[in-house]
Amino acid sequence: xxxxxxxxxxxxxxxxDEAYLNQLLAAPQTQLIALVGAKPVIRSNAExxxxxxxxxxxxxxxxxxxxxxDVMFLGVDTTTGTALFxxxxxxxxxxxxxxxxxxxxxxxxxxxxxxxGVLAPQELGTAATAAALQAWHDSARFCGRCAAPTxxxxxxxxxxxxxxxxxxxxxxxxxxxxxxxxxxxxxxARQSAFPENMVSAIAGFLEPGETIETAVIRETxxxxxIRVHDVTYLASQPWPFPHTLMIGCRAETTHHPxxxxxxxxxxxxxxxxxxxxxxxxxxxxxxxxxPGPHAIARTLISLFAQEKI
Amino acid sequence: xxxxxxxxxxxxxxxxDEAYLNQLLAAPQTQLIALVGAKPVIRSNAExxxxxxxxxxxxxxxxxxxxxxDVMFLGVDTTTGTALFxxxxxxxxxxxxxxxxxxxxxxxxxxxxxxxGVLAPQELGTAATAAALQAWHDSARFCGRCAAPTxxxxxxxxxxxxxxxxxxxxxxxxxxxxxxxxxxxxxxARQSAFPENMVSAIAGFLEPGETIETAVIRETxxxxxIRVHDVTYLASQPWPFPHTLMIGCRAETTHHPxxxxxxxxxxxxxxxxxxxxxxxxxxxxxxxxxPGPHAIARTLISLFAQEKI
Numbered sequence: 001x002x003x004x005x006x007x008x009x010x011x012x013x014x015x016x017d018e019a020y021l022n023q024l025l026a027a028p029q030t031q032l033i034a035l036v037g038a039k040p041v042i043r044s045n046a047e048x049x050x051x052x053x054x055x056x057x058x059x060x061x062x063x064x065x066x067x068x069x070d071v072m073f074l075g076v077d078t079t080t081g082t083a084l085f086x087x088x089x090x091x092x093x094x095x096x097x098x099x100x101x102x103x104x105x106x107x108x109x110x111x112x113x114x115x116x117g118v119l120a121p122q123e124l125g126t127a128a129t130a131a132a133l134q135a136w137h138d139s140a141r142f143c144g145r146c147a148a149p150t151x152x153x154x155x156x157x158x159x160x161x162x163x164x165x166x167x168x169x170x171x172x173x174x175x176x177x178x179x180x181x182x183x184x185x186x187x188x189a190r191q192s193a194f195p196e197n198m199v200s201a202i203a204g205f206l207e208p209g210e211t212i213e214t215a216v217i218r219e220t221x222x223x224x225x226i227r228v229h230d231v232t233y234l235a236s237q238p239w240p241f242p243h244t245l246m247i248g249c250r251a252e253t254t255h256h257p258x259x260x261x262x263x264x265x266x267x268x269x270x271x272x273x274x275x276x277x278x279x280x281x282x283x284x285x286x287x288x289x290x291p292g293p294h295a296i297a298r299t300l301i302s303l304f305a306q307e308k309i
Numbered sequence: 310x311x312x313x314x315x316x317x318x319x320x321x322x323x324x325x326d327e328a329y330l331n332q333l334l335a336a337p338q339t340q341l342i343a344l345v346g347a348k349p350v351i352r353s354n355a356e357x358x359x360x361x362x363x364x365x366x367x368x369x370x371x372x373x374x375x376x377x378x379d380v381m382f383l384g385v386d387t388t389t390g391t392a393l394f395x396x397x398x399x400x401x402x403x404x405x406x407x408x409x410x411x412x413x414x415x416x417x418x419x420x421x422x423x424x425x426g427v428l429a430p431q432e433l434g435t436a437a438t439a440a441a442l443q444a445w446h447d448s449a450r451f452c453g454r455c456a457a458p459t460x461x462x463x464x465x466x467x468x469x470x471x472x473x474x475x476x477x478x479x480x481x482x483x484x485x486x487x488x489x490x491x492x493x494x495x496x497x498a499r500q501s502a503f504p505e506n507m508v509s510a511i512a513g514f515l516e517p518g519e520t521i522e523t524a525v526i527r528e529t530x531x532x533x534x535i536r537v538h539d540v541t542y543l544a545s546q547p548w549p550f551p552h553t554l555m556i557g558c559r560a561e562t563t564h565h566p567x568x569x570x571x572x573x574x575x576x577x578x579x580x581x582x583x584x585x586x587x588x589x590x591x592x593x594x595x596x597x598x599x600p601g602p603h604a605i606a607r608t609l610i611s612l613f614a615q616e617k618i
Contacts, residue, residue, distance in 0.1 A: 211434075211546060
């Protein structure tokens with residue numbers, strides 16, 4: 001029932017080939033990633049310290065063998081040749097996958113699992129793809145131009161409106177996430193929705209007409225009242241809540257006092273390199289901690305703690 | 310009728326304040342950027358070597374003074390205090406802005422004007438914001454979840470579905486554009502839609518679940534059959550066709566032979582640094598040329614020509 005994920009070849013040039021996709025869907029090796037709504041079902045140990053995506057054989061699929069219109073083609077495992085699809089189930093159907101309920105964690109936990117770093121990076125990427133695609137399907141069932149129903153095409157990578165004769169494509173929202181630094185200090189902040197004592201880098205949606213750099217400058221000024229003078233791109237990460245691309249940057253400043261926007265943040269503070277090391281090691285005297293491995297915020301904070309930025 | 314654009318303060322925290330926006334809309338200084346559909350109307354000299362966005366005074370607006378639901382609030386000019394909105398007009402209404410038709414260029418020319426570099430960077434950013442927002446409005450008139458009509462909110466920065474009680478936000482599609490390099494050569498390619506003899510860097514949409522770097526690797530392999538081993542972010546640019554964020558990278562490789570995907574590209578070739586200089590200077594013996602200033606492709610190619618990458 002479970003399979004380890006290797007590097008996936010998305011085979012985007014073959015998504016239009018329905019005969020090929022149907023052949024893959026019927027192949028004995030093929031696996032389906034199970035979603036409930038747009039949230040992947042994951043399998044974890046009791047302590048929730050390790051987890052994998054729950055996959056199932058299409059021939060034992062609840063509700064019968066899936067049709068091409070119902071699934072999303074994620075790609076072919078380059079090592080094993082196994083094709084991977086994803087499909088959304090009802091909560092009741094998902095329950096049937098694991099009658100004992102012993103190891104299947106509710107999909108709602110993916111965000112915290114991701115932030116705690118218990119899902120391997122490749123699996124997080126696959127989960128992000130499936131979850132982002134499904135969330136987009138759910139939001140694009142009708143044509144935004146004419147209100148006619150749309151249908152899934154290209155193995156779930158587009159939806160077509162027959163009335164407008166227009167194709168709609170999956171949505172990815174760019175978000176800038178920036179570690180604001182001034183010498184040996186950086187800014188870490190809390191949103192009210194964060195788990196207790198967790199702090200992180202500040203972030204916000206990039207708006208139409210902005211570059212990555214101007215979005216970083218605007219968001220930093222809005223959220224903590226700081227004007228930054230130098231922005232450096234560091235890394236990016238897909239984040240399936242619901243379909244986001246996190247663009248991680250360092251933003252340097254010489255201005256120190258923070259003016260926190262209470263509509264965006266609960267609090268924000270300057271933190272020394274030494275304190276970032278304590279937060280990363282879970283030894284901070286006030287119990288403050290930062291997001292786990294595979295969350296891009298931790299990558300940014302670790303680079304700072306290690307004096308690499 | 311025309312105004313020079315300075316740095317705009319987007320005032321995103323005040324977009325929900327209808328009284329404030331109505332007050333700005335009625336202020337004597339306030340200007341409207343005119344769009345036809347989602348395409349900005351521009352004013353240029355006869356040779357099309359210089360252009361500005363066409364703006365109008367709301368009190369002489371064709372069809373009467375605009376209502377808040379019909380306009381998009383772009384921000385306040387930080388130098389002059391002038392508020393800037395954008396509004397879409399019919400082609401006939403736009404015609405009335407310039408009865409002689411001497412200097413108003415059809416909006417459809419914005420892309421080539423942008424690629425030829427005749428619009429100043431700040432104006433291109435403002436145009437990108439207005440065009441991207443309007444294109445998104447046109448595509449989001451009905452709720453994709455339930456097909457009910459949506460209404461504009463927050464000065465045009467969201468649309469609300471009263472049936473789902475859900476807000477929809479503007480869409481920005483991340484695109485990776487990469488200069489593939491191997492030592493002193495880079496890859497320049499042609500799409501069949503390009504103007505004659507123009508070549509550029511290759512590009513493609515980032516897909517759900519990808520990082521910037523994995524999108525660059527996948528697209529390069531798909532389009533020219535090259536596996537790149539190192540990806541470096543260089544710069545980004547908003548591109549309003551219809552609502553794109555161009556993410557410019559250098560992608561290094563050691564593999565030389567190109568295998569062009571004919572469904573994506575007309576041709577692709579390895580070009581020496583010396584030849585990139587000739588293309589930038591319009592002195593290439595075969596007449597090949599590259600996109601103009603303010604197009605991010607030219608930024609990437611110029612960095613290579615100048616041996617900065």
